[in-house]
Amino acid sequence: MEQEKYAHLEKELSPKTPILKNVIKAFLVGGLICLIGQFIALFYITYFDFTERTASNPTVATMIFISMLLTGFGLYKKISQFGGAGASVPITGFGNAVVSSAIEHKSEGYVLGVGGNMFKLAGSVILFGVFSAFIVALIKTILVKFGVVSW
Amino acid sequence: MISIYITSFIVGGLICVIGQLLMDVAKLTPAHTLCSLVVAGSILDGFGLYEPLIDFAGAGATIPITSFGNALTHGALAEAEKHGLIGVVTGMFEVTSSGISAAIIFGLIGALLFTSKGNV
Amino acid sequence: MKNGVLTFSSMPSLYSTGVTAGPLEKKKSVFAEQFDKVYEDERCDLPTNEHGHKQLMYDAVMIALSKEKKTIDKIDFFLTGDLVNQMTPSSFTAHELGIPYIGMFAACATSVSSMITAALLADAEQARWLIAGSSSQHNAIERQFRYPLEYGSQKGATCQWTVTAAGAVLIGQHKEGNPSICCATVGKVVDMGMTDPLNMGAAMAPAAMETLSCHLKGHKKTIDDYDTIITGDLGSNGFKIFKALANESGLSHTKNFRDAGEEFYGNDPSFNAGASGSGCSAAVFLSDVYKKLQKREYKRVLLIATGALLSPLTYQQGDSIPCIAHAIEVTMDGVSVN
C-alpha cells in the first residue's frame, strides 16, 4: 500500500481531537489558575508593601510553589490531562516542567541529574524568551535612536 | 474590584485557549506552543501592548507564560532607555528573575521531597 | 527464497511461563489474576526504576524455572530485551542469572523475536533448555521515550500506556501435550511515513499486516486455521486500522482477531488507546493465551508482536517511525499442518 493512501486511511480511522471540548476545558482551567493568581496578588497587595505591578513577582513565586506541591503529589499531570494548555500555559506549567524534570532525574544525583536536567523541558522557553526579547529590544532601541518611534 | 477577577479569568482563559489551538489545530508540541507564546508576549511588549493588558486583566496577563516574554523585553527596554544599546543585554532579567529563581529553588526542593509515581 | 518464513520441524515446546507485573496492572489489568506475581511497589521496593525493571524480569525467569523445577545451570541460553537505553535491565538480569545471554531488540516485538530465536536454537539442537521473554517498566520507559512522569502533558485518544510487566518462557525440545512452536515469520521493517510518536498503533498496524499476509502466504494458511490471531500492542486505534487493512487485503473476516494492548486494561478510558511496551505482549501471550492453549480452548494461535523502532532522537530529527512485526505460530496439535 502506498504511503499516501495509508495516511488517508489512518486519518479516517484515528479518533479526531475533540477541539471544542479541549478549548473549553483549557479556558476554564487556565482561567481558574489565573483567578487564583489574582487572589494571591490581592493578598500581597493588601497585606504587604506591593503595588499591583510589583505584586506579580511574589505571585509568580507562590504559584510555582503551589505547582511544586501539586507536581510532587502527582496531581498536576491530572490537571494537565484535563485542562491541556490551560494547565501548561500558565506559569504553573513552567514550574511543573522544571520540578518534574528535577524529581525525575534525582536518581542520577543532584549535580548530574537534578542540576543537569532541571531545564530539560523549560530551557527552550527561557532561550526563546531571551532571544526574542533581545531582538525586540534591539529593534526598538535602534528605531528610537533614529527617531522613528519614542519610548 | 470584582471586575478584575472576571477579566483575569477571561483573559487568562483566552490566552490558554490560544495555546490549546496551537496544540490541537496547528499540531505543535507543548514545547513549541510555549515558545511561540513567549515570543508573542515579547513582540506585544515591543509594540507597547502587553502592559495595558496587564492593567486590564491583572493576573490574567501576568500568570500565563506570555508575561515571561513581556517581562524580559520590558526589562531590556527599560535598561536600554537608560544606558542605550548595552542595556538591551544587561536589563533582561531585571524584572523576570523571580519566576526563574523560584522555579530553580522549588525544583530543587521538589527533588529533595518527592519521588515520581507512575500512576494514572 | 525463505523470505523470513521459518518452519521448525522438531516443533520445540513451551514448558512453563512466568509473568510478573506492577501494582497498577494488579489493580487495572483484566489479566491481573493470571499473572504469577504482582508487586505492591512500582519499583519492586528497589531504589531506581531500572532496578525494579530488572527485578521484574528476574522474578519472571525464576518463576518459569520453578514451575518446571529447573535450576539456572540447566539453561543453555537466555534471550531477552527491553526498551531502556542499551537494554541494561535485561543485561543486568542476565548478569544476575549467569546464563549465556543474547540481548534481543525489536522494541515491543521482542517477546516474539526472542521466542523465534529460541525455537531456532532448539530446532538446530544447539540447546536443550532456553529462556525467552521480554519486559518493560512504565516509569523507566516513559522517561526514556517521553516526558518526566510528573510532567503534565495532555494525552490524546491514540496514546498508549507502557505497562509494567515481564514475561519469561521456558522452551525445550518437543514434548507431547505441551504448546509447541511449529512455524514463524520474521517480519520486514515497514515504514508508512507515520511521524506521530503518540499514535504508535497507526504506525505499527501496516507492519502487523505485512507479517500476517507473509505468514499466511508462506505457510499456505488461512485465518480460519487459527483459533485466534493476537497482535501485541497495537492499541484500540492501531487494532482498528489493522482490521481495516485486513479487510482491504481480502481477508474474509477479522472475528478471531485479538489485540493484547487493547484488552490489557479492559478499555479503561484513562489509559486512552490501551497498553503498550515489550512487557505487554509477553505478559498476555504467556499468561492468558498460554493458559487457554493448555486448557485446549485454543488449538492453534498466531502471535504477532509489533514494535515501533523509533528513538527520541529519530523523531526529534524528523524521521518517520519504522515498525516491525514478528509472528510465531503455537499449536497444541501434535503434527504440523505444513
Add this chain to the structure above:
Amino acid sequence: MKKLIYLLLVSLLLTGCNEKGTHIENTTTHDTVPLEKTLDSNEHVKLAVALLHEEDLIVGIRVNTFSRFQKKKIAKKINKELKKEYPDLEVTVSADSKVLLETDKLIKKGDSKNYQKKIDDIKSIAKEQT
C-alpha cells in the same frame, strides 16, 4: 458550560457600570471643589480617594473595567489637570489599587499626626510603579 460563560460575560458587563464614588479628606485650607469636579467629570473614574495634607495631594483612583487598558494615561492626565488647579501642592495621582487602598486606610484611621510619614510611603509606592 456555555451558560457559565454567558453568566460570566453578563456579570462582567454589570460590574462595568457601578456607581461612582469620590471621597476627599482635607487637612489644609485649599478648596476641594475643583478637585471634586475634576474627578467627577472624568468619565473613566469609578472610584477615587483623595487626601490633601500640608504640601501633598494624593489621589488614588479606580477606573472603569474597559478603561483599565489606559489607566496609566488616565492617571497622568488627571495629574496634569490637578497640577493646574493646585500649583503649590505636590500632586500624586495613581491608578494602582495599592495607592487607593493605602490612602483609604490612612483616611479611615484619621490619625492626622502620622499622615506625613505614611504619605511619603504612598508617594514612593506610586513612583515605583511608573
